[in-house]
Amino acid sequence: MSLNVDEDLVTEMEEAPTLAPSIPLENVQEMVRNDPLHVPIGYVTSQEELEKANYMPHLSSEIPVIDLALLSNGNKEELLKFDVACKEWGFFQIVNHGVQTELMQKMKDAASEFFNLPIEEKNKYAMVSSETHGYGKGCVVSGEQTLDWSDSLILITYPTQYRKLQFWPKTPEGFMEIIEAYASEVRRVGEELLSSITPEQVQGLSPHSDTSSITLLMQDDDVTGLEIRHQGGWVPVNPIPDALVVNVGDVTEIWSNGKYKSVEHRAMTNKNKERISYGLFLCPQHDVEVEPLDHMIDSHNPKLFQKVRYGDYLRQSLKRKLEGKTHLNEAKLKESDLRNQDD
Template identity: 65%
Template sequence: MSVNIDEAPIFAPSLPVPNVQEMVKVNPLQVPTKYVRNEEEMEKVNYMPQLSSEIPVIDFTQLSNGNMEELLKLEIACKEWGFFQMVNHGVEKDLIQRMRDASNEFFELPMEEKEKYAMLPNDIQGYGQNYVVSEEQTLDWSDVLVLIIYPDRYRKLQFWPKTSHGFKEIIEAYSSEVRRVGEELLSFLSIIMGLEKHALAELHKELIQGLRVNYYPPCNNPEQVLGLSPHSDTTTITLLIQDDDVLGLEIRNKGNWVPVKPISDALVINVGDVIEILSNGKYKSVEHRVMTNQNKRRISYASFLFPRDDVEVEPFDHMIDAQNPKMYQKVKYGDYLRHSLKRKMERKTHTDVAKIKEHVIVT
């Protein structure tokens, strides 16, 4: 695939599907069969809420101050959980609240206003849904707004909502702060991976940053649907803000589903596929999913940091030894990302394209 790094990339098509928020407005009691999951898919027997308190909490200020104990906690979090909540990150509470208010204002607009920002058939930027690749697949109970924020030249401003007052400026301010945290976090990940502090930043050549604002309407039968199907992120890292008062995000840990109970204004961080590949599987990009709520809508804000299309990703040599044979082959990141986006979200099956054949798990 030829890459022009000065042009905004096109990522992947997604089939048009009904708007879930509007569907709920018209008939809040109805759950169309296209969204209904069977009991096996819902995996209720594996729900372990009692493990929620064990999800690591990392203090960003302690990391920044060179606290080795906190750095060790970070390594354990990446190795054993692939997810952690981060406090004292320095993103102002007022800015987070403005992001919440502006996003809520956007999703409450009339449908004809929101449709002005609708995704085009061949790409993921804009308002709509992603990962819809077949007429037969079961759909997720959510709508999204997806924007590429950095580098600036990749922005497609026709998809940035103008109707919510100051939304563009709020998105820019919020994303800039999240990027600051993400870049510093990459330096800590470099250190725990036994690299020079700026190694991961240099590997990326240029850090791409996307934003996905997820809107999960209430559902009359939340036991039957998923807000977001189980998947791992194709990113390097993902930084998420979730609502303080609504449960939804669940992560897989040792075969169980564990809810991520919100800590007020904490950033929820997860390791992406890129870190898993670079670390030869030592640090896991963990499956996660989103549940819905019968009475409350939920909005979350996921910031994705990932390499440029032309970056080649493979395990670092020092992560490979007799006990840890090479699990992943070299992949061009742009090819890997598009391979994932052109499939429905289905656990971690999209990672098979990067695995050396004997490590592919057949399900």
């Protein structure tokens, strides 16, 4: 299961932009409670797909760990580690980020309590067909796709006028206030990360890559489920207590003209224990046109991506099945356009 806090860093507008709807589906927890041995066919991954997976747990210890305090103070060694992490991994974990351990634990406890509420209580905040807010399952675009064995709570937290409070749970008591405090702190961390990027690097703001600038994720300390694509295989991201996982999003890959990588990742189920993750996505304004920054393009590094309006890119991505990096490929220049740059 996952709780996604979708943070959209945008200027003030009257109301939130309309995103792609998702097909309503039965609650996964309820299916397990009703018949723990039955998995509907739509959730089953073929044996062929499973056998293709190249599992590489021996590389987990090599996933970079960045000290945010050192990075923010301009430590050269930490900046170099950060650069390598974004170029070679697209993922890293951060420590010394300043988010209080007590607040992180409150978020975990409240989310766990919410997901364990009776279905009747959770359905008070259920997604409707025209919304991506609320409790349910996002990114379901077709009855033909292989479905994720998870339930989600998806909320837009910033700017505050985009919030649709009818989808913010009032139970357990204080959950809304905990979400507010946690989102505010992780937003600060995300902005600090982005501001720590040097001028030579990017400036400004089922396996899939994220459409955000960067994503910050809190994992459960005792359940490994997140895996990232690296060197053709899947590497588990072992939780570090009180650390946050950061991954480069599609927007940063476009801004950096492919220097920094938005990497495929997936969440695997655990047969012994439920897993909750807490993802917060930092995104540009919906009307911002995203393209490679000028200083990332030269005679040796031709422009790889076309200009896209972020809101349109996000909506198109949400309308299609999460499958690898197919949505990012839509933003790439065609071979004929690349040849014209050489002429």
